[in-house]
Amino acid sequence: xxxxxxYSLIAVVLLGLLAYIGAEAAGLEVLFGVIIPYLxxxxxxxxxxxxxxxxxxxxxxxxxxxxxxxxxxxxxxKHNRFDSPFTNGxxxxxxxxxxxxxxxxxxxxxxxxxxxxxxxxxxxxLWLWLFALMFHYSFFVVAVRHLRFFAEPxxxxxxxxxxxxxxxxILLPNLFISGVVLLAGASLLLLRRVFLPKxxxxxxxxxxxxxxxxIGIAVTGLMMRYISKVDVVRIKELTMGLAxxxxxxxxxxxxxxxxxxxxxxxxxxxxxxxxxxxxxGGIFLSPTRNMANNSRAKRHVNPWNYPVKTHTYEEYExxxxxxxxxxxxPVEKE
Amino acid sequence: MAETPKPEELFxxxxxxxxxxxxxxxxxxxxxxxxxxxxKKKNLEYLDLPTTTGGEWSPADEQWPIPDNWQEIIHQGxxxxxxxxxxxxxxxxxxxxxxxxxxxxxxxxxxxxxxxxPVLRAELLRSVYRNDFTRAGKILKKLNxxxxxxxQVLKEWFSYFYQCTECRRCxxxxxxxxxxxxxxxMGRELLSLLGLNINWIxxxxxxxFRTGNHLGIQxxxxxxxxDFFCDDIEEITGVRINPTFNRKGAEILFITPxxxxxxxxxxxxxMGYLLLFExxxxxxxxxTYASEGGNFGLFTSSEVMKRLNAKMYAEARRLGVKxxxxxxxxxxxxxxxxxxxxMNGPADFGEIPxxxxxxxxxxxxxxxxxxxxxxxxxxxxxxxxxxxDTSRNDKHVVTYHDSCNPSRAMGLLDEPRYILKNxxxxxxxMPENTIREQTFCCGSGSGLNxxxxxxxxxxxxLPRANAVKYVHDKFxxxxxxxxxxxxxxxxxxxxxxxxxxxxxxxxxxxxxxxLIMEGESERTMxxxxxxxxxxxxxxxxx
Ligand code: SF4
Ligand code: SF4
Numbered sequence: 030x031x032x033x034x035x036y037s038l039i040a041v042v043l044l045g046l047l048a049y050i051g052a053e054a055a056g057l058e059v060l061f062g063v064i065i066p067y068l069x070x071x072x073x074x075x076x077x078x079x080x081x082x083x084x085x086x087x088x089x090x091x092x093x094x095x096x097x098x099x100x101x102x103x104x105x106x107k108h109n110r111f112d113s114p115f116t117n118g119x120x121x122x123x124x125x126x127x128x129x130x131x132x133x134x135x136x137x138x139x140x141x142x143x144x145x146x147x148x149x150x151x152x153x154x155l156w157l158w159l160f161a162l163m164f165h166y167s168f169f170v171v172a173v174r175h176l177r178f179f180a181e182p183x184x185x186x187x188x189x190x191x192x193x194x195x196x197x198x199i200l201l202p203n204l205f206i207s208g209v210v211l212l213a214g215a216s217l218l219l220l221r222r223v224f225l226p227k228x229x230x231x232x233x234x235x236x237x238x239x240x241x242x243x244i245g246i247a248v249t250g251l252m253m254r255y256i257s258k259v260d261v262v263r264i265k266e267l268t269m270g271l272a273x274x275x276x277x278x279x280x281x282x283x284x285x286x287x288x289x290x291x292x293x294x295x296x297x298x299x300x301x302x303x304x305x306x307x308x309x310g311g312i313f314l315s316p317t318r319n320m321a322n323n324s325r326a327k328r329h330v331n332p333w334n335y336p337v338k339t340h341t342y343e344e345y346e347x348x349x350x351x352x353x354x355x356x357x358x359p360v361e362k363e
Numbered sequence: 364m365a366e367t368p369k370p371e372e373l374f375x376x377x378x379x380x381x382x383x384x385x386x387x388x389x390x391x392x393x394x395x396x397x398x399x400x401x402x403k404k405k406n407l408e409y410l411d412l413p414t415t416t417g418g419e420w421s422p423a424d425e426q427w428p429i430p431d432n433w434q435e436i437i438h439q440g441x442x443x444x445x446x447x448x449x450x451x452x453x454x455x456x457x458x459x460x461x462x463x464x465x466x467x468x469x470x471x472x473x474x475x476x477x478x479x480x481p482v483l484r485a486e487l488l489r490s491v492y493r494n495d496f497t498r499a500g501k502i503l504k505k506l507n508x509x510x511x512x513x514x515q516v517l518k519e520w521f522s523y524f525y526q527c528t529e530c531r532r533c534x535x536x537x538x539x540x541x542x543x544x545x546x547x548x549m550g551r552e553l554l555s556l557l558g559l560n561i562n563w564i565x566x567x568x569x570x571x572f573r574t575g576n577h578l579g580i581q582x583x584x585x586x587x588x589x590d591f592f593c594d595d596i597e598e599i600t601g602v603r604i605n606p607t608f609n610r611k612g613a614e615i616l617f618i619t620p621x622x623x624x625x626x627x628x629x630x631x632x633x634m635g636y637l638l639l640f641e642x643x644x645x646x647x648x649x650x651t652y653a654s655e656g657g658n659f660g661l662f663t664s665s666e667v668m669k670r671l672n673a674k675m676y677a678e679a680r681r682l683g684v685k686x687x688x689x690x691x692x693x694x695x696x697x698x699x700x701x702x703x704x705x706m707n708g709p710a711d712f713g714e715i716p717x718x719x720x721x722x723x724x725x726x727x728x729x730x731x732x733x734x735x736x737x738x739x740x741x742x743x744x745x746x747x748x749x750x751x752d753t754s755r756n757d758k759h760v761v762t763y764h765d766s767c768n769p770s771r772a773m774g775l776l777d778e779p780r781y782i783l784k785n786x787x788x789x790x791x792x793m794p795e796n797t798i799r800e801q802t803f804c805c806g807s808g809s810g811l812n813x814x815x816x817x818x819x820x821x822x823x824x825l826p827r828a829n830a831v832k833y834v835h836d837k838f839x840x841x842x843x844x845x846x847x848x849x850x851x852x853x854x855x856x857x858x859x860x861x862x863x864x865x866x867x868x869x870x871x872x873x874x875x876x877x878l879i880m881e882g883e884s885e886r887t888m889x890x891x892x893x894x895x896x897x898x899x900x901x902x903x904x905x
Contacts, residue, residue, distance in 0.1 A: 080456070087449035090665070091705055093772070095534040095542060097800040100774030102727045102738050105745060106781070112800070113774035115727075133463070133538045138796055140466040147374050149472065149829045151796035157463060161538075221462075228462050230381045231482050233508045236460050303498065308539060311457035316450045317540035322774055325731040329705045333447055337666055338411065339673040340572050342681055345652050348573070349582050356583035358651060359609050 034223055037237035041245050041293075048292035053285035061288045062267055063276040069295035076302025077310065084314050090331040092324040095317040113322045120321050128312060131165075134158040160221070164214030168243070170194055170207035171250075178268040203255065212247040215240055239306060242297050249290035259284045367818050370861055374825070379475040386477055387490070387510060391522035398422040399525050399813050402565035407558055409569045410667065415558035422521055427514070429557045434512050438495060440556045444549050445496065451549050454541045455492045458485060464533040464543070469803050470526050473822030481533035481543035484523050488550055491516060521559055524550035526819065528808035529662070529694075530767035535800050547809075552664040560663065564810035567659045571671050575654040576621035582608075582651035588624050589649065592634050599892065601884030604641045606649055611682050613648035614719060618675060619690025619736075620657040622848035628867055629851040631890040632691060635875025639740065642749065642878050643720050647688065653678035656695040657848060661702075662810040669706040672698055676707050679732070686716035687733040691869050693766035693847035694808065696735060700773045704731040721746040735769075737778040737846060737870060744785045750879040755886065755895050756787035759842040759866075759873070762834050763792070764827065764854070765802035766847035776800070779846050779870050786870075786877040791838045797830035807853035820853065821860050828861035835862050844868050 051057040098109025114120040126132040135158050138151040173190055177183045194205045219240045222228045253259045263279040264287060270276045301307060313319065321327075346353065346360055353360050367373070382389060401422060407414045417428030430436065445452045464481040466472060471479040478484060494509030510516060529544035554560070567577035574581055580588065586608055593604045607613065619636065623629035640647055653674040660668035679687055689699060704710060710732040716725040723742045725734045743749050763783055769775040776799050783790050797803050806824025834840040843854055843865050854867040876889045889895055 084449060084453055084456075087445060087452045088447055089449050090447060091702055093450060093542065093545065093701055095531055095540055095771055096774035097535050097771070098774060099776045100727070102725075102775070102778065103723070103742055103745070106741070106777050109774070127538070127540075131538055133536055133540070134461075136536055136801075137463050138467075138536075138801075140472055142377070142379070147371065147829070148833065149826055151794070157461060161461070225462070226381050227465050227477075227480070228460075230386065230477055231460050231462060231465065231480065231486070233460070235507050305457065305459045308457040308459055311453050312539050314449060314453050315457070315540040316453070317534055317542045317545075323727070324701050324704065325699075325728045325733070326726060328708050328730045331705050334706065337670045337673070339670050339677070342652050342674075342677060345573075345575065352581060352583045353651070356586050358582055358586060359611070 033232060033234040034219075034237040034241075037234050037241050040238060041241040044242075044292065044296060045245060045249075045289045048289045049285040052283075052288035058278045058282065058288070061292055062278055062283075063271065065292065065295050066271055067276075069299040072299040073301055076299075077307075080302050080307055081310050081314075084311065088332050089316055089320075090333060092320045092322075092329040093316050094320045094322040094324075096322050100322055115321055115323045115326075117321060120319060124313070124319055127318060131158055131161055134161055156217075157221070160214055160217040163210050164218055167207040167211035167214055171205075171211055171247075174205070174207065178265050179272040181269060205254075208247065208251055208254070212244065212251065215243045215247060219244065235304060239297065239300065239304065242293055242300075246290060246293045246297065249286055249293065253284075253286055253290065257284065257286060259287050367821065367860075373818075373821070377473065377475050377822070377825075381477055386483055386486075387508070389478070390515060391478075391519045393422045393518060393522060395423065396816065396818060398522060398816070399561035399563055399811065400815055402558075402560040402562040404558075406562070406565040406569040407560065410565075410572060410670075412560075412667070413556055413558045422518070427517070427559070429517075429559070433517075433557055436556050437512060437517075437553050440553050441492070441495065444552065445492075448545075448549065450542065450545050453539075454485065454546055455489050455496075457539050458482060458489065458541055459538075461538065463536045463538065464541070467533050467536050468527075468543075469530070469532070469806055469826045470528075470819075470823045473806070473825040474526075474819070476526075478519070478523050479526055481527075481537075481541075484527055485541065485543050485546045487516070487519050487523055488546055517554075517559075520550050521554055524554065525561060525811065526823075528767070528804045528806065528811055528823065530804040530808055531771040532767070532801070532804065535771060544809075548661075548665075551662065555664055561810065561813070563813035564659045564662050567657075567810075568663060568667060568671065571655050571659065575650075575652045575674060576624075577655055577657060577659060578621050578625050580621060580624065580654065582654075585624065585651045585654050589633075589637075592630065592637060595890075595892075596634055596637060599888050599890060600638070600880055600886060602638075602641065602880045602882060604637050606637060606640070606647075608649050608651055609682065610648035613682060614646040614685050615648075616653070616679050616682060616684040616687045617647050617649055617690070618653055618656045618687060620692040620695055620848035621655045622657065622692075622852060623690060623869070624654075626852055628855070628872065628891070629848050629869060631872040631875070632851070632869030634890045635869065635871030635873070635878075636690060636736070638875040638878050638880060639749075639871065642880055643743070646719065648682065648684070650678045650682070656690055656692045658695060658698045659810055661694055661698050665702075665706075668698060668702065672703055673707050675699075675703065675733075676710060676712070679710070680712045683712065685713035686728075688716075688736060688739060689733050690736050691846035691848070691871060693768040693849060695768075695848075696775070697768035697772040699731065699733050703733070718742055720748050735773075735775060735778070737775065737782055740871070740874060741778040741781045744782060749874075751786055751874075751877040752879050753786055753788050753877055755876045755889065756873050757789070758896060759787055759868075760789040760791065760838060760840045761787050761842045761844050761868075761873070762790070762831065762840045763798070764805070764831075764843055764845040764850060765798055765800075766845055766850055767802060767804050767808055769846060770800050770802050774800075775846075779844075782870055782874065783844060786873045791834050791840055793830040793834050797826065803827040803830065805847075805850050805853040805857060807857075808849055812849055812853045817856070821857060824853065824857040825861065827854075828857050831858065831865055832862045835865055840865065842866050842868055844870055844873065846870055 098112025
């Protein structure tokens with residue numbers, strides 16, 4: 030059995046303990062509240078930019094669109110504009126559908142064997158699509174909501190989003206949907222990786238680690254909000270200090286739980302550029318998706334195209350002239 | 364190779380349970396029957412490509428004949444390609460191992476071998492990439508599971524990059540469009556730096572370089588073969604056709620895979636082309652120099668692909684044609700559609716393709732100057748330019764196999780269907796998840812249609828065959844049509860094994876049957892010299 034997830038789980042727990050003890054017992058608030066956050070941010074920014082530039086540096090020699098629908102050819106044949114985009118505008122739509130709605134995952138099927146009647150079956154399955162959508166959107170909403178800690182006055186769109194996110198507060202006071210959905214989404218994605226044999230087999234520790242980390246972030250966040258109420262005013266004092274480049278540790282201190290949460294976030298942010306989490310940037314650069322399927326209409330230029338040795342017609346005729354003449358085939362040189 | 368078991372048995376034995384051992388530690392199966400034979404050295408030498416250090420060798424050998432600094436060569440080759448192909452770099456970095464692609468590969472479905480899941484196939488390269496080229500890979504070794512490039516890894520590459528038909532089905536489902544075909548292509552290029560190629564690919568490549576076609580048919584023989592078709596056509600229809608070869612000043616150059624000249628049932632489609640052009644009075648010529656539409660260079664390296672493909676434009680220029688018309692072939696069209704103009708263009712001859720019969724201008728081929736025969740024929744039918752007797756195809760209950768490349772690298776989906784519906788009366792689609800962009804490979808693409816791996820090919824082709832079986836059982840389908848020369852070679856044995864009673868045809872064979880030629884005698888036989896109206900009873904209850 031693959032025990033990769035155990036290692037990742039242990040790693041995340043240890044990191045959490047480290048932050049808790051560091052801030053609560055060892056008095057390292059400055060380290061966990063100021064130094065590490067700044068470092069993480071720098072690592073993220075530099076690393077992310079580096080990776081994007083590095084990808085950008087590599088050439089795109091050929092237009093290798095993966096077409097998933099009818100090409101544009103004869104005017105009376107219905108062209109599938111977004112699965113086989115012909116113009117850049119159509120490419121943009123294809124990309125948006127992919128990035129915002131995870132269109133390819135929406136097509137997912139599961140292959141099965143009906144051994145008795147010797148049929149292979151393909152079932153449309155939407156679980157992965159659904160979990161991924163839950164996870165990414167709630168993550169996004171949670172991230173935006175947290176801008177409230179880094180801006181004063183709180184930007185209007187943050188308050189607006191909070192109102193929507195808090196829709197269910199009529200039923201359950203204080204509840205933000207996004208936090209719960211994030212925890213659920215991440216957990217479901219994790220469960221796939223722990224219980225589906227194929228997923229277990231292909232997963233590496235690096236696949237479990239960020240999931241545990243994010244679950245850790247969500248759990249500590251929810252705990253602070255619903256169980257051990259932390260002092261939000263002091264937290265905002267700290268975060269505003271960071272945002273305005275005048276960092277200070279608030280008088281009276283903040284609960285260790287917060288430092289665990291914050292430390293997890295820092296690790297995640299710093300980890301992004303070196304991991305598969307870079308898919309958030311890479312998706313924009315995938316040549317099979319971000320290019321138009323018009324390579325016969327518009328010539329694509331390969332920056333490193335170089336001359337190659339070919340077998341010219343002259344060489345060919347040289348080889349076969351007599352036979353060609355005999356067969357009555359026209360030749361250049363009699 | 365051991366005797367191939369009965370279909371039911373082979374099917375029952377497909378095992379999708381996963382081994383206890385992590386995939387990194389499972390050695391590749393390089394026993395006889397599980398690998399393609401390596402290329403003869405002479406082919407590499409003829410093409411000035413890197414060769415192995417020894418004489419004849421077999422992948423089953425413990426020691427492979429590779430130079431001492433082979434790791435260095437691969438490392439450098441990998442590095443070059445990361446710079447030259449953004450696709451490779453992005454695909455190495457962004458896979459999240461979500462598993463969406465895992466059960467989309469026909470080879471995985473058929474063999475149950477986890478390393479035939481596209482995601483793991485790509486991990487074979489990716490694990491080395493992480494180790495050699497990423498900082499995180501170096502620092503977080505445990506977390507990232509990088510692998511140093513060992514001989515075992517090299518053997519894995521050889522095994523699994525020649526168990527991928529570069530069909531791109533996985534790419535359709537991947538949320539980032541990761542195209543494992545692209546990864547396979549890079550993997551094969553790297554292997555080829557050490558002379559590790561397979562003969563079924565390199566022999567045709569060498570032939571093609573010299574004679575202009577994969578089969579090594581020399582000019583006079585090529586002409587003879589076509590003349591032979593003309594005799595057959597005359598016998599069947601009473602019409603004599605005299606196509607021209609290498610004729611300067613023709614309006615159109617016609618290029619089709621040489622498989623159509625050489626092997627049944629492709630030959631019948633070739634006859635179909637000839638009939639069609641005669642029917643139209645088209646001003647076209649065939650070339651013995653550019654006598655190959657296919658391009659096995661695509662399965663070797665981009666450089667070799669370019670070297671072979673160069674002949675098309677060179678010949679078009681030399682003959683002074685206006686544009687090129689291309690026959691039914693799968694990978695040929697990937698090269699033409701996605702690579703040719705970029706590699707060997709711009710097409711500085713002729714003009715934007717325009718059908719001399721209908722006046723339709725093929726704007727979609729404005730730059731490349733090459734039109735697909737089904738685009739051409741669909742336009743003719745739409746404009747009522749063909750006299751057709753569809754009843755001549757009545758004995759066929761037809762379904763259509765989308766070949767991988769036209770569907771996923773071109774989007775050519777409805778043109779052939781439109782033609783089919785206009786040349787035959789009984790047409791049924793296979794189930795939705797097995798056609799169009801979701802189509803399944805014949806299991807023998809990308810140069811893998813070689814005898815020594817027959818069982819693998821039958822397993823890889825199973826998903827396709829199984830979908831045919833479905834419509835065979837349900838609607839009595841007895842004819843599988845396609846627009847690919849490799850299909851026409853690979854599908855017949857696949858059908859004979861899994862769905863006996865189903866034949867294989869090109870679209871233009873059916874067109875040729877249906878065409879009412881001027882001055883023809885009454886037709887009693889189809890292009891196969893088989894009676895036109897044999898009833899279908901015997902097929903129906905197979
Ligand atoms: S679908 Fe794409 S991201 Fe998911 S495992 Fe396959 S290659 Fe990786
Ligand atoms: S390209 Fe086709 S054969 Fe290759 S891994 Fe993907 S699905 Fe399998």
